[in-house]
Amino acid sequence: MFPNRERSAVSLFHKFFLFFSNCIFLLGGLALTGAGSYVLYLKEKTINTMIDFLFDPSVMIVLIGAIIMFVSFFGLLGSLREITCCLKFYYIILMILLLLEIAAIVIVFVFYYVPSARTTLGLYxxxxxxxxxxxxxxxxxxxxxxxxxxxxxxxxxxxxxxxxxxxxxxxxxxxxxxxxxxxxxxxxxxxxxxxxxxxxxxxxxxxxxxxxxxxxxxxxxxxxxxxxxxxxxWLNDNALIIGGVAIGILIPQAFFIYVAKTLTYQIEEQKSKW
Missing domain, CATH: 1.10.1450.10 (Tetraspanin)
Incomplete structure (x- = not known):
């Protein structure tokens, strides 16, 4: 009989789920960035003020696509090559984005349901x-x-x-x-x-x-x-829908953070056995 080989601590599910998911996100981000950049090129658009930036859909598409590409690259590389520093950077960035999204949702509702907060926070x-x-x-x-x-x-x-x-x-x-x-x-x-x-x-x-x-x-x-x-x-009339959409975005993001952190711990555990 062949001697028993020690089972790897790295889960193939965590590794390849993170890899293939981030491949899709990377390609999607690349498509968004390319499409937005092409539109900006055709329009010969110049950004002079914050208003030009916020209210131009093509600029926002380029920004969102670039962020998706940047973040997913580290998730893809870290999971494929089992590089813990890339995975740590990946889930830390996701955590920061998650907290910013939660803060943005809170600020929007506070702005409308607590009018006195507008003056305190300087939101105009x-x-x-x-x-x-x-x-x-x-x-x-x-x-x-x-x-x-x-x-x-x-x-x-x-x-x-x-x-x-x-x-x-x-x-x-x-x-x-x-x-x-x-x-x-x-x-x-x-x-x-x-x-x-x-x-x-x-x-x-x-x-x-x-x-x-x-x-x-x-x-x-x-x-x-x-x-x-x-x-x-509109917020009053669609509060439940907004809450559902927010949950639908935040929960998958939190799941990716969990998978990345778990994979990082598994890789570190496997390395400790060497």
Whole structure:
């Protein structure tokens, strides 16, 4: 009979599950980064401000893809070659990302359900979003982002109140001040079409927001609340769905951390036997 060989402490399940999973993530991250970079190249996009960065989907795609590639590379290499320093770096980064995601979720809910925390924490997203309104016509990606935001949240402007549509006074094209010393824009005193209340079966009227910021106009055809107010309503209406999605993201991430840490301990145990 052959002598019994000592069983390896390294689990093949942990090793190859981590390896093949990170292969998929690496390829996915590469695809996202390549697609986003190609779009940026075609648009000849330049990033000058934080607004340009936050509200450009292609920039965010490149960033997310790069992070996925960077992290998954260490998970792939560490599991394949059984390099503990790579695995430790991998699960530490995942732990940091997990904590940041939890913190972001907490901050969003605290921002809306504990209004006094806004002042304490210095959270004033209105300022950032108002910059986006000012640049609405300057960047097509930003314009599309704001239009989709207003359509999805059924809102207009950015303020956390019921007259958010007046925020469009900040844009030179929609401005509705009483100063008539200079030429007025054809869109003066109007709001974008994305502020309008859509009626099923009717064609979209791109001029439906015309003149609604005048004091004698009818605002019933547009959504008047700001998008931060709209987001608050949306959070209230979809709290269970948001919680389910968050759990669906956080639990798998926590599982990968567990597998990576377990594999690291197994490799260290096996090395101690040599």
């Amino acid at each position: 997203p209105e300022d950032t979003l108002k910059d986006a309104i000012i640049k609405y016509r300057d960047d097509e990606d930003m314009q599309n982002f704001i239009d989709q935001l207003q359509i999805q949240l059924k809102c207009c402007g950015v303020s956390n109140d019921d007259v958010g549509y007046m925020d469009w006074n900040s844009n030179i094209y929609f401005n509705c001040t009483t100063d008539t010393s200079g030429p007025r824009s054809p869109e003066s005193c109007s709001v974008p079409f994305s502020c309008c209340k859509l009626v099923a079966g009717q064609n979209l009227d791109y001029q439906c927001g015309g003149g609604v910021m005048r004091t004698d106009s009818d605002q019933s055809k547009i959504y008047t609340k700001g998008c931060l107010k709209g987001l608050e309503v």
